[in-house]
Amino acid sequence: MTSEEKQEKMFEKWLSPSGIEFVSAEAEEAYKSRANRIKKAIQLKETPDRVPVILGVGLYPARYTGMTIQDIMYDAEKAVFAYTKVVMDFVPDAYSGGPISGKFNEILVNKQYKWPGYGLPPNADFQYVEAEYMKADEYDHLIEDPSDFWLRVYLPRVFGALEPFTKLAPVTEVLETTAMNSFLPFGLPEVQEALNALIAAGNEAVQWSTKVREIGRTLRANGFPAFGGGTTRAPFDIIGDTLRGTRGIMLDMYRKPEKLLEAIERLTPLAIRWGVTSAKKTGSPLVGIPLHKGADGFLSDAQFKTFYWPSLRKVIIGLVEEGLVPRLFAEGGYNTRLEVVRDIPKGKTIWYFDNTDMAKAKDILGDVACIMGNVSLSLLQIGSPQEVEEYCKKLINVAGKGGGFILCSGASLDNAKPENVHAMIQAAKEYGVY
Amino acid sequence: MKNEFVEALANLQENEAITIAQKMLESGTMAEEVLELAQQGVDIIGKRYENGEYFLPDLIMAGEILKEIASLVKPRLSKGATARRLGKVLIGTVEGDVHDIGKNIVSFMLEVNGFEVLDLGVDVPPAKFVEAIKEFQPQVVALSGLLTVAFDAMKDTVNAIKEAGLRDKVKIMIGGGQCNENVRQYAGADAYGKDAVEAVALAKKWIGGE
Numbered sequence: 001m002t003s004e005e006k007q008e009k010m011f012e013k014w015l016s017p018s019g020i021e022f023v024s025a026e027a028e029e030a031y032k033s034r035a036n037r038i039k040k041a042i043q044l045k046e047t048p049d050r051v052p053v054i055l056g057v058g059l060y061p062a063r064y065t066g067m068t069i070q071d072i073m074y075d076a077e078k079a080v081f082a083y084t085k086v087v088m089d090f091v092p093d094a095y096s097g098g099p100i101s102g103k104f105n106e107i108l109v110n111k112q113y114k115w116p117g118y119g120l121p122p123n124a125d126f127q128y129v130e131a132e133y134m135k136a137d138e139y140d141h142l143i144e145d146p147s148d149f150w151l152r153v154y155l156p157r158v159f160g161a162l163e164p165f166t167k168l169a170p171v172t173e174v175l176e177t178t179a180m181n182s183f184l185p186f187g188l189p190e191v192q193e194a195l196n197a198l199i200a201a202g203n204e205a206v207q208w209s210t211k212v213r214e215i216g217r218t219l220r221a222n223g224f225p226a227f228g229g230g231t232t233r234a235p236f237d238i239i240g241d242t243l244r245g246t247r248g249i250m251l252d253m254y255r256k257p258e259k260l261l262e263a264i265e266r267l268t269p270l271a272i273r274w275g276v277t278s279a280k281k282t283g284s285p286l287v288g289i290p291l292h293k294g295a296d297g298f299l300s301d302a303q304f305k306t307f308y309w310p311s312l313r314k315v316i317i318g319l320v321e322e323g324l325v326p327r328l329f330a331e332g333g334y335n336t337r338l339e340v341v342r343d344i345p346k347g348k349t350i351w352y353f354d355n356t357d358m359a360k361a362k363d364i365l366g367d368v369a370c371i372m373g374n375v376s377l378s379l380l381q382i383g384s385p386q387e388v389e390e391y392c393k394k395l396i397n398v399a400g401k402g403g404g405f406i407l408c409s410g411a412s413l414d415n416a417k418p419e420n421v422h423a424m425i426q427a428a429k430e431y432g433v434y
Numbered sequence: 435m436k437n438e439f440v441e442a443l444a445n446l447q448e449n450e451a452i453t454i455a456q457k458m459l460e461s462g463t464m465a466e467e468v469l470e471l472a473q474q475g476v477d478i479i480g481k482r483y484e485n486g487e488y489f490l491p492d493l494i495m496a497g498e499i500l501k502e503i504a505s506l507v508k509p510r511l512s513k514g515a516t517a518r519r520l521g522k523v524l525i526g527t528v529e530g531d532v533h534d535i536g537k538n539i540v541s542f543m544l545e546v547n548g549f550e551v552l553d554l555g556v557d558v559p560p561a562k563f564v565e566a567i568k569e570f571q572p573q574v575v576a577l578s579g580l581l582t583v584a585f586d587a588m589k590d591t592v593n594a595i596k597e598a599g600l601r602d603k604v605k606i607m608i609g610g611g612q613c614n615e616n617v618r619q620y621a622g623a624d625a626y627g628k629d630a631v632e633a634v635a636l637a638k639k640w641i642g643g644e
Contacts, residue, residue, distance in 0.1 A: 114532065124530045125581055246535055250491035251498060254446065297629065300489045332611070377582045377612045382620045411612070414582040 006323025051432030058412025109160025230279025
C-alpha cells in the first residue's frame with residue numbers, strides 16, 4: 001500500500017468507528033459529515049462544505065461545569081460528566097483533550113508535575129516541573145541503550161516510588177546459566193515495594209481509562225468525532241523538555257553538539273514508533289505532537305535547521321508513511337520557521353498554531369498543509385462575544401481561503417467565557433461556509 | 435589579550451574566555467578591570483540578542499560563562515566596589531504559574547542593560563511582591579506568566595500593590611505566553627512588553643536611563 005492508500009484506510013476507520021452505536025440516524029449523519037469536513041480540510045484535495053471548528057477542551061470542562069481541576073483529576077465520574085457536557089453543549093465539529101488521573105501520578109510520586117491536590121491549590125492548572133532528569137554526562141548511556149537508560153535512570157528519578165529501580169540489573173544480562181544473578185535485585189524489599197507501586201499504578205490506570213473511555217464513546221455515539229489519536233514528540237523536545245531541560249540542552253548545544261545530535265538521531269525512530277503504535281491503538285489517523293523548544297525566539301534559524309528540524313521532519317515523514325496525520329501544535333510563535341517547515345508532503349499534516357501570523361502561515365504553508373488555531377486564549381477569556389466573532393470572521397477570511405483551515409483556539413482552553421466559546425463555534429458555522 | 439577576552443566572551447567561546455581571564459588575573463590585571471572588560475563583552479551579547487543574532491541558547495551560554503568569570507574574579511575584588519546602576523526592577527512569575535524561561539531572559543537583558551534586578555522566582559503570591567516593593571524599593575515591577583491563570587494572578591498582584599498604597603510608587607509591566615494589550619488592561623498594569631527587548635525599552639523609558 002502506498003502512504004496515500006494507508007491514509008485513506010485510516011480515515012475510513014475514523015469515519016466509521018467500530019463498536020459505536022449511534023443514538024440516532026441524525027447523530028450518525030452528523031458524525032460522518034463532521035469527520036468528512038475535517039478530512040477534506042486536511043487532505044487539500046477538495047474544499048469542505050465549510051470551515052470545521054474544533055473544541056480543544058484542556059481543563060475547561062472543570063471550569064465550565066463549576067468543578068475544580070482537582071475534582072476532574074481525582075474523580076473519574078465527575079470528569080466523564082464535565083468532558084461530555086462541554087462538547088454536547090457547544091456542538092463543535094470535533095473535540096480534543098481528555099482528563100488525566102491525579103491518583104495515578106500520586107501512586108508513582110511523579111516529580112515531573114505539580115497538580116491540584118498535589119502541590120497546587122484545587123483550581124490551578126497542572127504544571128510541568130523542568131529539571132535535569134538526565135545529567136550532562138549521561139549521553140553515552142542514553143545513546144547506547146535508551147530503554148535501559150529509561151528503566152534504571154530516568155524512571156527512578158522521575159517517579160519517587162520507582163527510585164529502587166536504580167538497583168536493577170540491565171535486562172540484556174539475563175542469559176543462560178547466570179541469569180539468576182539479574183533477579184537478585186527483585187528480592188530486595190525496597191525493589192518489591194516499587195513493584196507493588198507499579199501494580200497499584202497499573203490498577204489505577206486500568207480503572208481510570210475504563211471509566212473515562214465513556215467520554216469518547218458517548219460523544220461519538222452522539223455524533224462528535226475525537227480530534228485526537230496518538231501522540232509523540234519532536235526528538236529535540238524529548239531531550240530539551242523531558243530529559244535535560246531547557247538550560248541543559250542549550251548548554252549541550254555549545255559544549256557537546258555531536259553527542260546531542262547523536263542522541264537526537266537515536267531517539268528519532270523511537271519517536272516514530274511511539275506515534276505509530278499510539279495512533280493505531282485508537283483507530284484515528286491523528287498524531288498530536290506538541291512543539292516547544294523550536295518556537296520563535298528559542299533558537300536561531302541556523303540552530304533550528306541543525307538541531308530541531310531534521311529529526312522532526314523524519315518523525316513527520318515516518319508517520320506519514322504509515323498513513324498517519326501528524327498534528328503539530330506550534331505553541332508560541334512559528335513565524336520565522338514557516339519557510340523551513342514547508343518541506344513536507346502535501347495534504348498529510350495539520351499545523352496547529354497558537355499566535356503565529358495566520359496570513360503569513362496561509363501564504364507560506366497553505367498549499368502543503370492544513371492550518372489551524374489562533375483564536376487567542378486571552379480573547380476567549382477576557383474579550384466580548386462581539387470581539388470573538390469579529391476576530392474569527394477575519395481569521396476565516398484570511399486563513400480559510402479555499403479550504404485547508406480549521407478554526408480553533410490557539411491552545412487548549414483553560415478559562416473562557418462560555419458566550420465567547422459559543423461565538424467562536426458559531427463563527428465557523430456562519431462565516432465559514434464555502 | 436584584553437580585546438581577545440572581550441571577543442571570546444562576545445563569541446561565547448567558553449574555554450577561551452575563561453583561560454584568558456585566568457591569564458589576565460595571573461599576570462596582574464586588576465579584578466575590577468576584568469569585570470569591566472566582561473561588561474563590554476556582555477554589552478555586545480546584548481546587542482546581538484537585540485539584533486536577532488543571538489537567541490536563548492546563546493544567552494544561557496553567556497550566563498554560564500559569566501558565572502565562571504565571576505567566581506574567578508570575586509575573591510580578588512576590593513570591597514566596596516559597586517557598579518553604577520540605572521535603577522531597580524523587581525521581577526517574578528505570578529502566583530499559580532511556575533514558568534521561568536521568559537522571565538529569566540528579561541532579567542538577564544535588564545541586568546545587561548545596567549538595571550539592578552531582584553528576581554523573586556516563580557509562583558510568587560501578591561503579598562510577596564508587596565513586601566519586596568517595600569524593602570527593595572524598585573521603580574519598576576515586571577510580572578511574568580505563561581498560563582492563562584496568570585491573568586487573574588496579575589490582576590490580583592496589581593490590586594494588592596494598590597491596596598498597600600504603593601501603586602503610584604512603581605510602574606508595572608507584564609509579559610509572557612498568552613499576554614497582550616487586552617490582558618494589560620484587564621490586569622491594570624501600565625504596559626505590556628512582547629519580549630525582553632521591549633521590557634528593556636520600557637524600563638529605560640520609565641526610569642529615564644536613556
